[in-house]
Amino acid sequence: MTNEDEKARVANIFDVARLAGVSHQTVSRVLNDLPNVRPATRERVEKAIKQLRYTPSQAARALVTRRSRTIGLITTGNPDFGPSSTALHFNDAARDARYAVSMASMLDSDAASLRAAVELLLRQNVEAIVLIAAHAGALDAILSIELGVPLIAVDAGGRPGVHSVALDQYAGARAAVDHLIGLGHTQIRHISGPLDSTDATERVRGWRDSLAAAGLVAREHLVGDWTPASGYRHGQVLADDHDMTAVFVGNDQMSLGLIHALTSAGRRVPGDVSVIGFDDIPEAEHFAPPLTTMRQDFDGLGRDIMTELLAVLRDEEAADLPRISPTLVVRESAGPPPVARAGATRLSGTVDV
Amino acid sequence: MTNEDEKARVANIFDVARLAGVSHQTVSRVLNDLPNVRPATRERVEKAIKQLRYTPSQAARALVTRRSRTIGLITTGNPDFGPSSTALHFNDAARDARYAVSMASMLDSDAASLRAAVELLLRQNVEAIVLIAAHAGALDAILSIELGVPLIAVDAGGRPGVHSVALDQYAGARAAVDHLIGLGHTQIRHISGPLDSTDATERVRGWRDSLAAAGLVAREHLVGDWTPASGYRHGQVLADDHDMTAVFVGNDQMSLGLIHALTSAGRRVPGDVSVIGFDDIPEAEHFAPPLTTMRQDFDGLGRDIMTELLAVLRDEEAADLPRISPTLVVRESAGPPPVARAGATRLSGTVDV
DNA sequence: GCACCGTGCTCACAAAACAGT
DNA sequence: GACTGTTTTGTGAGCACGGTG
Numbered sequence: 001m002t003n004e005d006e007k008a009r010v011a012n013i014f015d016v017a018r019l020a021g022v023s024h025q026t027v028s029r030v031l032n033d034l035p036n037v038r039p040a041t042r043e044r045v046e047k048a049i050k051q052l053r054y055t056p057s058q059a060a061r062a063l064v065t066r067r068s069r070t071i072g073l074i075t076t077g078n079p080d081f082g083p084s085s086t087a088l089h090f091n092d093a094a095r096d097a098r099y100a101v102s103m104a105s106m107l108d109s110d111a112a113s114l115r116a117a118v119e120l121l122l123r124q125n126v127e128a129i130v131l132i133a134a135h136a137g138a139l140d141a142i143l144s145i146e147l148g149v150p151l152i153a154v155d156a157g158g159r160p161g162v163h164s165v166a167l168d169q170y171a172g173a174r175a176a177v178d179h180l181i182g183l184g185h186t187q188i189r190h191i192s193g194p195l196d197s198t199d200a201t202e203r204v205r206g207w208r209d210s211l212a213a214a215g216l217v218a219r220e221h222l223v224g225d226w227t228p229a230s231g232y233r234h235g236q237v238l239a240d241d242h243d244m245t246a247v248f249v250g251n252d253q254m255s256l257g258l259i260h261a262l263t264s265a266g267r268r269v270p271g272d273v274s275v276i277g278f279d280d281i282p283e284a285e286h287f288a289p290p291l292t293t294m295r296q297d298f299d300g301l302g303r304d305i306m307t308e309l310l311a312v313l314r315d316e317e318a319a320d321l322p323r324i325s326p327t328l329v330v331r332e333s334a335g336p337p338p339v340a341r342a343g344a345t346r347l348s349g350t351v352d353v
Numbered sequence: 354m355t356n357e358d359e360k361a362r363v364a365n366i367f368d369v370a371r372l373a374g375v376s377h378q379t380v381s382r383v384l385n386d387l388p389n390v391r392p393a394t395r396e397r398v399e400k401a402i403k404q405l406r407y408t409p410s411q412a413a414r415a416l417v418t419r420r421s422r423t424i425g426l427i428t429t430g431n432p433d434f435g436p437s438s439t440a441l442h443f444n445d446a447a448r449d450a451r452y453a454v455s456m457a458s459m460l461d462s463d464a465a466s467l468r469a470a471v472e473l474l475l476r477q478n479v480e481a482i483v484l485i486a487a488h489a490g491a492l493d494a495i496l497s498i499e500l501g502v503p504l505i506a507v508d509a510g511g512r513p514g515v516h517s518v519a520l521d522q523y524a525g526a527r528a529a530v531d532h533l534i535g536l537g538h539t540q541i542r543h544i545s546g547p548l549d550s551t552d553a554t555e556r557v558r559g560w561r562d563s564l565a566a567a568g569l570v571a572r573e574h575l576v577g578d579w580t581p582a583s584g585y586r587h588g589q590v591l592a593d594d595h596d597m598t599a600v601f602v603g604n605d606q607m608s609l610g611l612i613h614a615l616t617s618a619g620r621r622v623p624g625d626v627s628v629i630g631f632d633d634i635p636e637a638e639h640f641a642p643p644l645t646t647m648r649q650d651f652d653g654l655g656r657d658i659m660t661e662l663l664a665v666l667r668d669e670e671a672a673d674l675p676r677i678s679p680t681l682v683v684r685e686s687a688g689p690p691p692v693a694r695a696g697a698t699r700l701s702g703t704v705d706v
Numbered sequence: 707g708c709a710c711c712g713t714g715c716t717c718a719c720a721a722a723a724c725a726g727t
Numbered sequence: 728g729a730c731t732g733t734t735t736t737g738t739g740a741g742c743a744c745g746g747t748g
Contacts, residue, residue, distance in 0.1 A: 012744085013743065013745095023707050024743095025707075025708085025745085026707075032745090055472070055475060055476050057416065058478060059416040059478060059743080060743035062412035063412040063712095063745095065745070070477070073456070079440075087458070088459075088460070092458070092460075095457065095473060100455050101457075102453050102456070104448065116448070121453075122408060125410065125411060232639055282581055283581050286581040286582075286609045287613075287641075288616065365715085366714065376737045377737090389734060413715040415715095415742095417716045417717080417742045418715085418716065709748095710747090713745095716742090719739090720737080725731100726730105726731090727732100
């Protein structure tokens with residue numbers, strides 16, 4: 001037990017400098033990995049740092065550099081698998097880049113809560129704000145606030161002043177619907193996410209285009225809100241539609257609700273109707289039946305957010321990352337349609353099963 | 354467009370003071386809600402603040418007060434509904450208390466990643482660290498690091514140096530098992546979470562005690578890892594156990610896997626075996642069959658964490674909050690046992706169905 | 707390497723201002 | 728009108744660091 005540290009004071013840069021026999025400036029150089037420090041002195045300083053268990057004060061550094069090395073992360077909506085995973089992996093990527101992440105999660109995305117969250121983040125001098133929102137309403141609300149820092153949003157994009165990062169929802173939707181078409185389906189309905197989500201509208205667009213490309217007709221789609229409950233509600237309606245033989249659903253949770261409603265109404269999945277979901281949540285494999293779905297690479301998305309962010313901070317605008325395409329995971333909820341029934345309409349082409 | 358703000362410099366406390374015709378100290382008093390400021394001057398200052406869109410610099414404040422008003426939040430494991438919800442509601446509560454939350458989420462909880470995360474948080478001068486971990490291994494790893502700040506863990510508790518907050522897992526487990534017993538089951542198995550999770554062991558204890566209280570015998574329980582896949586694996590084994598008529602499962606995800614395995618093996622739920630889960634995730638209502646489960650109040654837990662945290666920071670140790678009990682949600686996965694079969698053992702008592 | 711300044715703020719203290727003897 | 732007490736306001740130092748000459 002030494003008795004110099006009675007005061008238990010935390011070491012500062014001058015203590016380190018004294019112990020290493022250099023000026024505080026040299027310590028600063030070492031801390032910031034600047035050149036023009038002799039290896040020998042660098043070593044002495046590092047040893048002193050270790051010995052004193054010195055950690056530079058982020059507050060002081062932020063004060064003088066006006067750079068906090070922290071990013072604000074706003075998430076809205078339920079803690080679903082997709083957003084949560086994205087946030088987790090983004091956080092990982094940020095940590096790798098030695099950035100801290102200050103979080104502001106909220107269930108609702110009303111303008112007032114959002115404003116409060118933004119102000120709290122801004123007060124911490126975050127260098128940028130990342131938004132992972134279930135509804136685009138949150139984006140609009142944030143855009144109405146003067147941020148003063150760059151905004152990166154997980155969003156299909158196209159808004160002025162927003163740097164968007166996203167997975168290729170359109171390609172994913174096309175792959176999903178093409179899979180159903182390949183199985184021989186011609187009457188493919190769609191339950192989408194809320195239309196103020198660009199993820200949702202991109203999937204709607206993909207569904208439409210795939211149908212059109214196959215010469216099939218797109219009936220109006222049903223709009224859900226990502227929850228199993230909304231899938232269930234729409235399922236109760238769809239169960240009565242005996243023309244339709246397949247449903248492309250905007251996410252796995254709604255698929256679960258849909259399957260529940262369908263089987264409750266006596267329609268078998270995939271015997272009577274095929275269902276294909278989106279996301280590949282961990283539960284999907286154990287649905288009854290195991291869900292065929294599109295797997296999303298949330299890990300990659302999280303990293304892409306950070307990549308874009310770093311580019312923006314370095315002022316290398318428009319990194320324009322290639323968007324990662326979801327991949328098809330074939331399980332048991334989608335199969336060939338039941339034998340053609342009277343009333344089933346086909347616009348063109350023949351499909352062999 | 355005024356032309357005084359050409360430099361677009363952010364206003365500081367002196368700018369506000371000048372505009373309001375007072376000293377910077379008076380502004381500080383207003384900012385911190387200190388007494389002894391005449392209402393009239395307070396008003397003048399507030400007006401100036403609004404006019405200049407002034408926000409105090411957290412960095413400068415932290416530098417001098419040595420209080421960052423930020424909390425470090427470490428989460429490990431998959432972004433499951435429970436932990437994610439808890440984190441979200443904690444974040445909400447922290448924001449209400451005007452605390453920022455710096456997050457460090459990671460999939461794995463190896464000592465190295467954990468140490469890196471802790472160091473990043475400490476460098477930001479977090480005033481406390483909150484841990485929401487799927488495995489107690491993370492807690493052990495963190496305890497081996499000298500933090501220098503209080504640690505609050507979501508954990509059943511009992512560790513020295515850790516402030517624990519938790520829901521009443523024991524009571525929840527007892528209620529679940531008592532429900533099964535009340536339905537007439539006598540052979541009730543248990544699939545638990547990983548044993549280095551106190552949530553898991555508390556539920557095991559509740560299961561044991563409820564069986565003992567009813568004079569029933571507890572067969573060895575099966576240890577899962579919270580994932581649907583582990584529920585499925587154990588389910589494949591349990592499907593061959595024709596004595597057992599009910600399973601109490603450590604969470605809803607494993608219940609899903611279990612039901613999948615059971616029904617795949619031709620055993621009907623709840624006709625042949627009843628299943629009761631834990632958590633009440635949003636999907637549970639739409640499982641096939643809809644899952645009877647214990648609902649956990651993650652919102653309350655998140656608030657409790659913050660309450661405990663504030664008490665600890667005020668040095669009012671040992672707040673010892675009453676633990677919220679989960680509530681039973683009866684759906685369709687648990688019913689009375691099938692009529693007694695030869696080979697079914699009963700230790701005591703008779704049960705009428 | 708050294709001395710010194712700037713960062714935006716809080717704290718301890720000093721100086722007013724005002725009230726009641 | 729000088730003396731004390733209380734409230735309100737102002738002044739200067741210092742927090743730990745990065746930059747400049």
